[in-house]
Amino acid sequence: MAVKITEDCIACNACEAECPNIAIYDAGVPWSLGGEEKEALSDEFTYVVPDKCTECVGFYDEPQCIPACPTEAIIMDPDNVETKEQLEAKKDHLDEVGRE
Numbered sequence: 144m145a146v147k148i149t150e151d152c153i154a155c156n157a158c159e160a161e162c163p164n165i166a167i168y169d170a171g172v173p174w175s176l177g178g179e180e181k182e183a184l185s186d187e188f189t190y191v192v193p194d195k196c197t198e199c200v201g202f203y204d205e206p207q208c209i210p211a212c213p214t215e216a217i218i219m220d221p222d223n224v225e226t227k228e229q230l231e232a233k234k235d236h237l238d239e240v241g242r243e
């Protein structure tokens with residue numbers, strides 16, 4: 144399961160620095176993976192890229208962005224449920240292609 148950022152976000156960007164997968168982007172900023180740039184997922188809020196979020200699996204025991212958020216705007220995303228094995232495979236893929 145990836146995490147997602149809700150409309151409670153105040154765009155302070157405290158979470159961005161905590162993400163080991165470079166999965167969090169400012170509103171309107173294109174995201175990238177393996178050197179390929181993609182369209183921003185939100186023009187309104189700081190956003191998380193589900194293809195890059197591993198819930199911090201492979202780095203930490205818990206998602207690092209959730210406690211970093213002063214407005215509790217980051218929650219687990221029920222629309223992106225994944226097993227630990229899937230999250231580990233995603234982390235391996237990111238290791239392989241590069242996170243930027």
Ligand code: SF4
Binds near residue numbers: 146162163164196
């Ligand atoms: Fe990044 Fe971890 Fe937050 Fe996912 S849970 S966006 S990998 S800090």
